[in-house]
Amino acid sequence: MGDSMSKVAMKSGKMVRKQKLMPPQMTERFTQTSDLFVLAHMGIPAVSADDWSLQIDGLVETPLNLTFEDLQKLPKREIVTIHQCAGSPLNPTAPTRRIANVRWAGVDLRELLSEVGIKPGATHLWAYGLDHGEFAGEAQEAYLKDSPLSRLDGGDVLIAYELNGEPLPVEHGFPARLLVPGYFGTNSVKWLSRLHLADHRATSLFTSRFYNDDVPGSDDTRPVWEIAPESVFVSPAPDAQLTRGPQEIWGWAWSASAVQSVEVSTDGGVTWNEAELEPRVQRTWQKFSFSWTDGKSGAHELLCRATDSAGNTQPLTGARNAVYGVTVTVN
Ligand SMILES: Nc1nc2c(c(=O)[nH]1)N[C@H]1C(S)=C(S)[C@@H](COP(=O)(O)O)O[C@H]1N2
Numbered sequence: 001m002g003d004s005m006s007k008v009a010m011k012s013g014k015m016v017r018k019q020k021l022m023p024p025q026m027t028e029r030f031t032q033t034s035d036l037f038v039l040a041h042m043g044i045p046a047v048s049a050d051d052w053s054l055q056i057d058g059l060v061e062t063p064l065n066l067t068f069e070d071l072q073k074l075p076k077r078e079i080v081t082i083h084q085c086a087g088s089p090l091n092p093t094a095p096t097r098r099i100a101n102v103r104w105a106g107v108d109l110r111e112l113l114s115e116v117g118i119k120p121g122a123t124h125l126w127a128y129g130l131d132h133g134e135f136a137g138e139a140q141e142a143y144l145k146d147s148p149l150s151r152l153d154g155g156d157v158l159i160a161y162e163l164n165g166e167p168l169p170v171e172h173g174f175p176a177r178l179l180v181p182g183y184f185g186t187n188s189v190k191w192l193s194r195l196h197l198a199d200h201r202a203t204s205l206f207t208s209r210f211y212n213d214d215v216p217g218s219d220d221t222r223p224v225w226e227i228a229p230e231s232v233f234v235s236p237a238p239d240a241q242l243t244r245g246p247q248e249i250w251g252w253a254w255s256a257s258a259v260q261s262v263e264v265s266t267d268g269g270v271t272w273n274e275a276e277l278e279p280r281v282q283r284t285w286q287k288f289s290f291s292w293t294d295g296k297s298g299a300h301e302l303l304c305r306a307t308d309s310a311g312n313t314q315p316l317t318g319a320r321n322a323v324y325g326v327t328v329t330v331n
């Protein structure tokens with residue numbers, strides 16, 4: 001791809017949105033690749049590893065063009081992390097619970113860029129995908145996202161070419177994608193073709209028009225970057241019929257930083273109880289559990305609420321990470 005303007009064909013120009021697991025099905029700690037959600041705004045491009053290369057340019061000392069072979073010769077790093085879709089950019093406050101916990105491998109971008117040399121003044125990393133087409137009635141030359149370059153200091157940003165120990169499947173970005181752990185999935189550009197360092201944000205449908213949240217109480221917006229604290233029950237499931245007696249309630253909690261506490265309410269949010277919570281390993285989700293012993297016969301609304309180590313808590317309503325609840329009946 002020496003000529004960055006030559007386009008690959010699209011296998012299909014239709015948006016892809018697959019959600020395979022809902023919270024009651026998230027019984028496994030690690031999400032299998034076949035159970036992973038898939039999002040592609042403009043469809044799936046047809047990319048071959050032989051023709052693929054990654055251009056690194058902009059505010060760098062030595063612009064580079066890496067082939068897939070070059071990439072695989074560099075030190076390989078692994079990371080286990082949550083992977084979460086922010087939901088539809090047309091409806092950004094609707095919770096979707098598109099969340100997974102997976103293992104990636106690839107090249108550490110901070111290490112690579114330190115070899116390439118970052119020029120003074122660089123503040124943003126622009127990432128281009130090979131997919132193009134139309135989204136929300138607007139024609140796009142490429143899927144383009146940006147991240148603050150300072151995110152690299154937090155570690156673990158990869159040019160990923162493996163998912164769960166296998167080459168990236170086509171729909172997940174073959175042959176290589178950007179992976180920004182702790183940021184919403186939208187930032188982890190699949191079918192990566194170009195990384196460009198700049199001194200300002202990128203202007204594109206996916207950076208300027210969409211994926212900016214309103215900041216409550218102001219006219220400002222904030223890019224959809226860091227994952228917000230969230231938690232879901234795996235058990236019980238919505239509308240579960242429970243037999244009277246002690247109940248083992250459990251689920252997963254996650255955020256960009258480690259989750260520090262999860263509270264469970266069994267009375268629709270009137271009172272809250274501290275759940276047991278396992279510590280975080282790398283950037284994975286954390287299991288929480290709560291023994292509920294005093295459930296009387298009838299309907300109960302169970303809620304869970306996570307707070308992360310940055311002090312952020314889930315709001316009850318009005319946000320993609322709004323508190324999750326299930327209504328159960330005790331017989
Ligand atoms: N090139 C490209 N990368 C992309 C997208 C896209 O449409 N094109 N969708 C993003 C969104 S919204 C999400 S949630 C994740 C989904 O990654 P997955 O399909 O591998 O689960 O990819 C992101 N990367």
Ligand SMILES: [Mo]
Pocket residue numbers: 039084085086087185186
């Ligand atoms: Mo997404």
